[in-house]
Amino acid sequence: MRMSSNKSQFVAVASIAAELSAVMEVAKEISLAAANAKAIAFRAGEKAKGFQPITDFINELAKETIELVNNINEHALKLYRLTVKEHRMSEACKRFEKVAVSASSAPYAGSLTQSLQQARQRRTDCRRQFSLHVSELLAQLADVMHPARAARVIAANSRIEASQAGEYLQSLQAVAESVDHAAQIIHDKVHKCRSALTMISTGD
Amino acid sequence: MKMTKIYEGAYQWIMYGRDPYKPDNIIDTNQYVVRTDKRCLLIDPGGIELFAPMLAAVLHHAPVDEITDLFASHQDPDIISSLGLWDQALPHAKLHAAGLWEGFLRHFGCESIQYVPIPDNGGVINLGSVELQIVPAHYLHSSANFNIYDPQAKIFFSGDIGAALEAPGQPVFVENFDAHVEKMRFFHQRWMPSNQAKRAWIDRVRSLDIEILAPQHGRMFKGDDVKRFLDWFEALQVGIAV
Numbered sequence: 464m465r466m467s468s469n470k471s472q473f474v475a476v477a478s479i480a481a482e483l484s485a486v487m488e489v490a491k492e493i494s495l496a497a498a499n500a501k502a503i504a505f506r507a508g509e510k511a512k513g514f515q516p517i518t519d520f521i522n523e524l525a526k527e528t529i530e531l532v533n534n535i536n537e538h539a540l541k542l543y544r545l546t547v548k549e550h551r552m553s554e555a556c557k558r559f560e561k562v563a564v565s566a567s568s569a570p571y572a573g574s575l576t577q578s579l580q581q582a583r584q585r586r587t588d589c590r591r592q593f594s595l596h597v598s599e600l601l602a603q604l605a606d607v608m609h610p611a612r613a614a615r616v617i618a619a620n621s622r623i624e625a626s627q628a629g630e631y632l633q634s635l636q637a638v639a640e641s642v643d644h645a646a647q648i649i650h651d652k653v654h655k656c657r658s659a660l661t662m663i664s665t666g667d
Numbered sequence: 668m669k670m671t672k673i674y675e676g677a678y679q680w681i682m683y684g685r686d687p688y689k690p691d692n693i694i695d696t697n698q699y700v701v702r703t704d705k706r707c708l709l710i711d712p713g714g715i716e717l718f719a720p721m722l723a724a725v726l727h728h729a730p731v732d733e734i735t736d737l738f739a740s741h742q743d744p745d746i747i748s749s750l751g752l753w754d755q756a757l758p759h760a761k762l763h764a765a766g767l768w769e770g771f772l773r774h775f776g777c778e779s780i781q782y783v784p785i786p787d788n789g790g791v792i793n794l795g796s797v798e799l800q801i802v803p804a805h806y807l808h809s810s811a812n813f814n815i816y817d818p819q820a821k822i823f824f825s826g827d828i829g830a831a832l833e834a835p836g837q838p839v840f841v842e843n844f845d846a847h848v849e850k851m852r853f854f855h856q857r858w859m860p861s862n863q864a865k866r867a868w869i870d871r872v873r874s875l876d877i878e879i880l881a882p883q884h885g886r887m888f889k890g891d892d893v894k895r896f897l898d899w900f901e902a903l904q905v906g907i908a909v
Contacts, residue, residue: 566723570726571731578756
């Protein structure tokens with residue numbers, strides 16, 4: 464995996480970090496939907512008996528998604544900071560190399576050699592770490608697709624149970640809709656992030 | 668980059684500036700170096716765009732491991748935005764800068780360089796064979812602002828005070844003070860916010876024995892022109908934007 468240090472790299476990684484922050488907000492919506500569902504199911508009593516276990520599923524799913532997304536977000540921010548660090552190292556290398564050329568006749572030109580070597584080494588280290596983090600992040604993003612898929616299945620089941628709930632039908636269907644909607648958004652955003660990350664990691 | 672030795676004794680003062688390859692749309696700056704036997708101080712080392720030519724020039728006078736001190740008179744990018752690059756180039760160096768600006772200057776990158784905060788009432792930079800005085804010049808123009816005075820060389824680094832905006836390639840010293848005034852007038856009226864701060868600074872500086880007044884932009888003042896500048900600045904009303 465090659466890492467390019469041009470401007471679009473920065474923007475791409477920052478965009479991914481931003482998308483993933485948005486996923487966190489959506490994951491919290493699932494949690495809220497679970498709380499709403501529990502309250503409605505409690506009020507509906509016997510009429511929403513089949514719905515009650517579903518609320519626990521939704522709640523667990525929300526917790527799992529939030530935890531996964533938290534880890535992903537931390538990783539994404541690390542990646543962003545690495546991008547910035549690599550850019551700084553690359554800039555330093557570029558400018559040190561410029562100095563080496565224009566100061567070739569200076570009595571102390573040779574004293575820059577060590578700094579230049581260290582800057583190059585730090586840049587190489589950054590690139591290596593970046594590749595590692597990208598691989599880990601891709602794996603984590605694959606993991607978060609599972610709860611998102613499960614949420615859609617649960618949403619479908621919720622609609623079925625909601626249809627038995629009499630006057631609570633609309634409220635419970637609204638819950639099912641919000642879970643489905645949130646899961647869809649998570650799926651789409653994560654899919655987008657994975658594509659963008661794969662593109663960065665394969666270089667230009 | 669042009670290098671002009673402005674003092675030679677047990678140590679040297681060298682002025683760097685007038686870089687012919689400087690991009691047109693960035694302000695021209697003067698950088699100063701005090702070089703002793705084993706130490707080298709960069710005074711207002713310059714912006715990012717100037718890092719490469721500046722380091723290339725300094726390497727004519729000192730190796731990288733003897734560039735031991737940086738001084739930033741205040742926080743402006745033309746003074747110190749190169750900090751992150753110096754941070755990676757210099758194996759052991761200190762940055763002397765206002766304590767007030769520490770959290771801000773660290774945004775430029777300051778992981779290996781040791782930040783030595785200057786308190787509001789100033790301090791000293793001891794380079795072994797010379798001890799430089801750090802003189803407060805607050806609000807001229809920055810909220811925390813310092814100049815440097817060398818009582819041995821009788822050189823006063825005045826930062827933005829005394830600055831002039833001119834076309835590239837001008838002489839390094841003022842030759843005709845009256846003609847030079849018009850190049851300084853707007854800069855001082857617009858950038859210097861406080862007549863009170865100005866008067867306090869002038870009172871402080873008049874008591875010093877100064878042969879060369881060295882600003883960060885434009886030409887230096889030598890001999891009688893130093894007093895002419897102080898008189899002119901004292902009479903000038905500043906802070907014109909409000």
